[in-house]
Amino acid sequence: MQKEKRALQKHQRTYGQRAKRDLQKNWSVYLMLLPVLLFFIIFNYLPMGGVIMAFQNYRIRLGLLHSQWVGLDNFRRFFSSIYFNRLLTNTLTIGFKDILYSFPITIIFALLLNEVRVTAFKRVVQTVTYLPYFISLVVVCGMVMDFTEQGSAISNFIGLFTGKQESLLANPKYFQEVFVISGIWQGLGYGVIVYLSALGSIDESLYEAARIDGANRWQQTWHITLPGLASTCVIMLILKIGSFMSINYQKIILLYNPATYEKADVITSYVYRVSLGEGTDYSYGAAIGLFNSIINLIFVVSANAVSRRFAETSLW
Amino acid sequence: MKRTFGDIVFSVINTLILLLVSLACLLPIWHVFCSSVSQPLMLNAYRGVLTWPLGTWTFAGYNKVLHTSYIQQGYLNTLIYMVIGTAIGTVLTILAAYGLSRQNLMFKKQINFIITFTMLFNGGLVPTYMVIRNFKMLDTIWAIVLPYCVSVFNIMIMRSSFESIPSSLTEAAEIDGAGHLRILTRIVLPVSKSILAVIVLFYAVQHWNSWFHTALYVKNRSMFPLQLWLREIVIAETSSVNEVDALDTSAANQIRTLFKYCVIMISIIPMLVIYPFVQKYFVTGVMIGSVKG
Structure with missing residues (x-):
């Protein structure tokens, strides 16, 4: 009787009691988690709180507490700005072109690598294509400039069609392609790893069975390899769409110049310019940044929902 | 496993493509290296990509x-x-x-x-x-x-x-x-x-x-x-x-x-x-x- 009662009590401990017991038992684990929590609170959550400056006319001297509230003025100013359309269009087009070019190329590259039967050759190709990933953005952009300047092979080749000798980065027409293609150059070896590991985990007996049934290489790829790769592709696509709005603005800032702003300037690079780079319009920059973060969040959440609904794979 | 003619053609083309991609990944770095040991005056006059250092090597x-x-x-x-x-x-x-x-x-x-x-x-x-x-x-x-x-x-x-x-x-x-x-x-x-x-x-x-x-x-x-x-x-x-x-x-x-x-x-x-x-x-x-x- 007594025993049963105690067992019952144990079961019915309140939330507070359970929390207290947990803290007593696991205090040292929580202590280990504390530094990292502090890190995220300081460098991620305080800035999230700081976005209220988007609704103020923020002055450093006055701080968040005493700056004047202006409601949605900063947002209105951005939406009615002559740059709004250009920034949104460029952000979306560059994000779209990036997925359009790099997503299929990475998958095709993985499939080609997967068909190599000589392991040593495969490893060498992988090692070499992985190299650009380790090179800093500053250096990569320096190389991009060398390869697209007037008189270089690439711009000469394009000059054959346009009849003009020019540096590609000086012409807004080419900026987005140069940006995306150099991105593929840098990220191909890294991007392919995930697909190769998925390809490696496809059951070898499926191929054997197909071969016995007389399937050729192409049929094997179509009926076994691609379906086996599908869920990885979906996850990678979600991740890509999720980072749609967070274009590598550091690279944009390194490569663009006033002559190419019309095609190169994206929301995040504009935020940098108006609030920290050239201007000091903090509230305006914070408002545009908040707009960007919210759109970005919507992209990730919807991509995840769509894939959970139709592909039965999701990030969470 | 029998290798058909098609298989061999595919392997050759595949190998060539992968070699090209690998070269494309190395070329920019090779270009930087070649430039870094070229003769400075020849380098200043040169436009484009180098596949070999200009003039005698210099450090x-x-x-x-x-x-x-x-x-x-x-x-x-x-x-x-x-x-x-x-x-x-x-x-x-x-x-x-x-x-x-x-x-x-x-x-x-x-x-x-x-x-x-x-x-x-x-x-x-x-x-x-x-x-x-x-x-x-x-x-x-x-x-x-x-x-x-x-x-x-x-x-x-x-x-x-x-x-x-x-x-x-x-x-x-x-x-x-x-x-x-x-x-x-x-x-x-x-x-x-x-x-x-x-x-x-x-x-x-x-x-x-x-x-x-x-x-x-x-x-x-x-x-x-x-x-x-x-x-x-x-x-x-x-x-x-x-x-x-x-x-x-x-x-x-x-x-x-x-x-x-x-x-x-x-x-x-x-x-x-x-x-x-x-x-x-x-x-x-x-x-x-x-x-x-």
């Missing part, structure tokens, strides 16, 4: 780079930031990964959410800048090494690696009365050497190559890491070579292009040397992260 550019004080200082700064940033980041990551890999932690879900939510939403450039400013970190080493020293992705990679350690190992130690710090250092870490190498290298490469946030938070030029000098030399092509070095202008101008390529080379040489050795660990790390994350 004059390297000699100049290695004797330039701001490059030496920048190199040293980069090393310091990399070591400190990597150390802090790795320790925090290990602690977080260990904590989150424990079973029966009542608030694990909530803590996990707090950490992963930062991947989905952030306050943005300006509020982050203000926080760092308000903490009086601007123009200090902390603004360079702290703000991005922990990555959620790395915590997830490490956590899933820790979770794959058989629980019988840690349970035995727990029964013997070992504390968590002891379990972590004596049991978990010794069997996690390769994942530890991955995390350290991820962070080290990140710190070695980072430039943007340093440029935002640090204006004091004596604190510049190598990448910021590189940006001035390579991208902005400002006259910093002349400004900082009281060199004879004409001589400096002659050597400027050569100088640029030599600085690029010395900045990427450490990566070129270590990456083939660490590549296999990176591959393992990315795979664990992508499969379980």
